[in-house]
Amino acid sequence: MLRIENLTACHGSLTALSEIGFTAAPGSRIGVFGHNGAGKTTLLRCLIGAHPQAQGRVTFNDLPVPPGRVAETVRRGIAFVPQGHNVFPTLSVQQNLQVAGLHFDLRFLSEVLRLFPVLQERRGQMAGSMSGGEQQMLALGMALMTQPKWLLLDEPSTGLAPVIVRNVMRQLAEVNASLGTGIIVVEQNVPATLKLVERALILKSGRLVFDGSAEQLAADPDLWKWF
Ligand SMILES: Nc1ncnc2c1ncn2[C@@H]1O[C@H](COP(=O)(O)OP(=O)(O)OP(=O)(O)O)[C@@H](O)[C@H]1O
Ligand SMILES: [Mg+2]
Numbered sequence: 001m002l003r004i005e006n007l008t009a010c011h012g013s014l015t016a017l018s019e020i021g022f023t024a025a026p027g028s029r030i031g032v033f034g035h036n037g038a039g040k041t042t043l044l045r046c047l048i049g050a051h052p053q054a055q056g057r058v059t060f061n062d063l064p065v066p067p068g069r070v071a072e073t074v075r076r077g078i079a080f081v082p083q084g085h086n087v088f089p090t091l092s093v094q095q096n097l098q099v100a101g102l103h104f105d106l107r108f109l110s111e112v113l114r115l116f117p118v119l120q121e122r123r124g125q126m127a128g129s130m131s132g133g134e135q136q137m138l139a140l141g142m143a144l145m146t147q148p149k150w151l152l153l154d155e156p157s158t159g160l161a162p163v164i165v166r167n168v169m170r171q172l173a174e175v176n177a178s179l180g181t182g183i184i185v186v187e188q189n190v191p192a193t194l195k196l197v198e199r200a201l202i203l204k205s206g207r208l209v210f211d212g213s214a215e216q217l218a219a220d221p222d223l224w225k226w227f
Contacts, residue, residue, distance in 0.1 A: 001026060002047070002078075002150060002182070007056035009042050009206075016042040017206045019056070024184065026149065029176055031193040031214065032186045033227050034203035040186040041083070043203065044152045047184070048080045049073045060150075075103070079148035083155045085135035087142065089128025093119050096127050096138055101145030112141045115174060133164035140171065144181075151175065153185045157192060165189060169196045190227065194218045202226045 002024040009017040017039045024030055032040050045051040046058055049065045049072075058065040065073050074080075087096050097109055097119070113120040118134060119141050127138055136156055143151055153172075157165040173196055175181050187193040194200070200217040202210035204226050210217070217223055 001059075001061060002184075003057070003059045003062075004047070005057040005059075007043075007046055007054060007058060009039070009046050009051050009054045011042070011053065015206055017046065017054075017203075020203075020206075020208050022201065022208065022211055024150075024182060027176065027180045027182050028199060029172075029183045029197040030185070030199045030201060031190075031197035032184060032201045032203065033188075033190055033193075033217075035227050037205075038203040038227075039206040040203055041154055042206075044080060044154055044184070044186060047150075047152055048078055050080070074146055074148075077147070077149035078152065079143040079146050079150070080152045081139050081143045081154065081156060083158060085132065086139045087127040087135050089126070091127055092124050093127055093130070093138055094123040097141055097145055100142035104146050108145060108147055112144050115144070115178065116141050116171065133160050133167065136160065136164075136168055137171065140168075140175075144175065144179075148181055150182045150184065153183070155186055155188060157187060157189045162192075165192050169193070172196055188227075190217075190224070 005021050007020040034040050046054045048070055049067050050070050052067050054067050116137050118137055156168055169192055172183055176183055194214045197214050200214050
């Protein structure tokens with residue numbers, strides 16, 4: 001269980017998140033939406049303990065996620081895929097996966113390659129020479145090398161063609177179904193994301209203004225004013 005209670009986060013004098021609270025059941029799929037600057041990235045960073053100026057409580061399986069101890073949080077089972085293609089461009093696909101899993105069980109490499117056949121096919125290719133979609137897949141695979149209970153993703157569809165976006169969403173659904181990994185995904189592409197998630201959160205100017213089912217959000221265009 002991931003529990004967020006009364007979370008407030010600042011960047012200097014700017015309050016980016018105000019009194020956020022929600023709990024996320026293991027293995028659930030949650031989309032986080034909101035306009036630019038709403039606080040989505042800041043929220044993900046708080047969930048992994050990467051935001052220094054946070055007040056309130058973030059707990060994972062009843063233990064706190066302390067700010068500033070990201071490596072420890074990753075070892076406990078929360079992985080973060082930041083925005084952009086976070087791969088080592090001059091290493092091969094397989095080397096990228098091995099580096100990501102260095103402190104974990106490297107035997108999991110075969111499971112990741114099974115989940116992502118494209119990485120299996122390209123395992124010898126230099127990561128920097130792959131397409132944007134392939135690099136996003138690799139970044140996802142690298143996060144999975146830590147065998148997370150939770151996968152946090154910041155705008156994984158940025159810069160990808162619609163057909164590739166659908167592919168990324170399908171892969172996330174497959175990860176969730178086959179490994180039971182919980183997913184919290186920040187996205188601007190709301191329609192594509194609502195096909196993946198079961199629950200939606202909307203942030204507006206740092207406040208949680210909607211927490212409901214994906215069906216509810218899909219069916220109520222009035223709610224779309226928030227993003
Ligand atoms: N390092 C920083 N220093 C100062 N202000 C910051 C910093 N990072 C974010 N902010 C501010 O905090 C607020 C929330 O930013 P955040 O990046 O969480 O928004 P976001 O919802 O992810 O936006 P986007 O959709 O553009 O990615 C914004 O007003 C932003 O300008
Ligand atoms: Mg952001």
